Amino acid sequence: MIAIKGGKIYTMGPKGVIDGGIIVVDGDRIIAAGKRVTIPDGCETIDAGGCYIIPGLIDAHTHIGLEEEIYRVEGDDVNEAVDPLTPQLRAVDGINFADIAFVDALRGGVTRTMSMPGSANILGGQAVFLKHLAKNPAEMIYRQPWGLKAALGENPKRVYTGQKKTPVTRMGSASLLREAFYKAAKALESEEKDNKDSWKQQPLMMVLKKEMPLLLHAHRADDILTALRIKDEFDFDLIIQHGTEAHLIADELLKRKVPVCLGPLFTNRAKVEMKEVDFRNAGRLARLGIEFCFITDHPVIPIEHLRVCAALAVREGLDEDYALAALTCVPARMMRVDHELGTLEKGKKADLAVFDGHPFDYRSRIRFAMVDGMIWRNEG
Structure with missing residues (x-):
């Protein structure tokens, strides 16, 4: 399992924008997304503080x-x-x-x-x-x-x-x-x-x-x-x-x-x-x-x-x-x-993109993307 915490999450769903939220991914699915989410024991944690997290x-x-x-x-x-x-x-x-x-x-x-x-x-x-x-x-x-x-x-x-x-x-x-x-x-x-x-x-x-x-x-x-x-x-x-x-x-x-x-x-x-x-x-x-x-x-x-x-x-x-x-x-x-x-919600595919600034700011760079729970990191 992977937990992404600390970013500004644009869920594009009913929860709207969650500032300082947590997303927990198990396999290819999101199992939790919210402000008050318990991170399971043994879960790999990624600090996305200051970042913008959006659906892929x-x-x-x-x-x-x-x-x-x-x-x-x-x-x-x-x-x-x-x-x-x-x-x-x-x-x-x-x-x-x-x-x-x-x-x-x-x-x-x-x-x-x-x-x-x-x-x-x-x-x-x-x-x-x-x-x-x-x-x-x-x-x-x-x-x-x-x-x-x-x-x-x-x-x-x-x-x-x-x-x-x-x-x-x-x-x-x-x-x-x-x-x-x-x-x-x-x-x-x-x-x-x-x-x-x-x-x-x-x-x-x-x-x-x-x-x-x-x-x-x-x-x-x-x-x-x-x-x-x-x-x-x-x-x-x-x-x-x-x-x-x-x-x-x-x-x-x-x-x-x-x-x-x-x-x-x-x-x-x-x-x-x-x-x-x-x-x-x-x-x-x-x-x-x-x-x-x-x-x-x-x-x-x-x-x-x-x-x-x-x-x-x-x-x-x-x-x-x-x-x-x-x-x-x-x-x-x-x-x-x-x-x-299309949204970051429980049960959806773990597809997301994490930027170091607002995605519409031309200066923003992607930190990493996730597709079906697999991570690609921008190391260029």
Whole structure:
């Protein structure tokens, strides 16, 4: 067992902030968290006096392990850009678990991420939920599969216009996505056992059965509206990825309770559909009642700077408490793992980050992170 004592604990749960509290960890679980906690005999004790203790941060949209920063050719496994419909692909089959970004993530307090295929294809493949510290690479897989990646907008158009095949317009993109769900719905209704494409349709059928959500890349408001129309037609769970113009159609998102993975914000306007990129968008979404979390889209923004994105959004008007929630309990809820992650409470996974200052202060350094009770120390 391990006891962490003396820090300022942001539980992100009902107990709120506990100054000078104690967290006791047994195995991969928190067994106690509070002000008056008895430390068991023989327990290893870590003094976190003067530190800030927060739940491990969750980055809900990255390409970690699939698109490596250094190895731009050898380490590029993010897009199978020869067929616009590849739902059968699994991100887990392309992950390099030795990607140096996993350690970078811990240095930024990020303990878990969603890694997914890119946005070259209308249907890119299945995402995988990863943890950043484990005894061996196989144990870094937390949830698999988790969500089906889809894309609308400029990226599929650019890729397939060059290949002179559909889709070359937004109409073509929407048509392909709609057709894929139509075929999967028919297969689901008739339970076709001899359907030669059934293995390819299985991920779509999982989405239709609400066993996992559609993770749809869309920046522009019109592309988000297209996604909402298709959601209405087939009744699946949808999470908008990026959502640069989501604040412009907040009413439509609210009606359907569709959340947004917001970002990357700490970047330039790399293409036309990103002209509305602005740190103020986070505050706008919060005030409009849209549930969102921050993402880096690593390696677009290095994953260790996830908390910097939130800090800059606070500077531009976002409530500080919501900003911290949008790194912890909100993505946990959006990713359907809030029964295990996102808060520091009894019974939850022992995922946490300990900083020597407030996590939104650029001068703060991480002292150590914990993932499933395993400790990583910042010795750099």
